[in-house]
Amino acid sequence: MFEQGLFITAELRIKPDIDLETAIQAIRTFCEGMNSEEGCSMAVPLQDREDPRRFIFWERYEDKAAFEQHFQAEHTQRFIRSGLTDLVQAFESQLLTMER
Numbered sequence: 001m002f003e004q005g006l007f008i009t010a011e012l013r014i015k016p017d018i019d020l021e022t023a024i025q026a027i028r029t030f031c032e033g034m035n036s037e038e039g040c041s042m043a044v045p046l047q048d049r050e051d052p053r054r055f056i057f058w059e060r061y062e063d064k065a066a067f068e069q070h071f072q073a074e075h076t077q078r079f080i081r082s083g084l085t086d087l088v089q090a091f092e093s094q095l096l097t098m099e100r
Helices: 020-035 064-070 074-082
Strands: 006-014 040-047 054-061 085-093
Touching: 006 020, 006 064, 020 040, 020 054, 020 074, 054 064
Parallel strands: none
Antiparallel strands: 006 054, 006 085, 040 054
């Protein structure tokens, strides 16, 4: 089980004019980079079964500073510059604790 931290859920969509396999390989490479970041303990891309151009990313960072540092990483900047996807929406969340 994960400890408390900052959890990100992001929906991305591969742009219509982009080759699907090219984008999928870029997503794999991007997530490999995220998983090597200090302060990131999880980066998992999930592909929609009915719409293969739609992805949900689940990410966990130690804290907000680690998440902000993620955007400075070369692999993140390279993925953003590639222009392969659009960010549809993103949410920041935390674990529900059983304490009252």
